[in-house]
Amino acid sequence: GENVEQHPSTLSVQEGDSAVIKCTYSDSASNYFPWYKQELGKRPQLIIDIRSNVGEKKDQRIAVTLNKTAKHFSLHITETQPEDSAVYFCAAGTGSGGYQKVTFGTGTKLQVIP
């Protein structure tokens, strides 16, 4: 089955700096790569996703890059703010439609220091 590794497990940055979280996956059939943010005591929420036919996607201060050859993808957060502090999960999905199975990484706890 799919195996998703995520690094680092914890990350502390100063407010205004950039944060990068990296993930690798094992199944070359994976074609969907979402990122979820989970604030303390709350549900995970999708913040950005990318599909295998796209190399990079941006949404304001958040960007995700995908390298299918190397089987890795990354989340980049620029100009970090205290409200970015949360646990971030990457995931890799295979299949399509109702057959999609998503495997999550182990999470990165991001702390933005004011």
Next chain:
Amino acid sequence: DSGVTQTPKHLITATGQRVTLRCSPRSGDLSVYWYQQSLDQGLQFLIQYYNGEERAKGNILERFSAQQFPDLHSELNLSSLELGDSALYFCASSVDRGIQYFGAGTRLSVL
């Protein structure tokens, strides 16, 4: 609010007991996923249903079972509960694009 409803929010029970967690997906979503999140841990995928049928299975214990009903709501049954089953259980639903919308979770405490 994601549109996914989970009940109850909290559940306290004793070892050896059986509980049922309920999930109502977003309107129109056919897929339901169940996850277990222990303290400071990641999301462990348990099982997925699509339109009433089991589609994928993760690290779900034999003591656990689930089903999805014709109205698309789903139930996760946990039996012979152990202390280690204490966790936050999330349900998520999705449509074809694969984006999962999570419920607020059910916090299970086994004493």
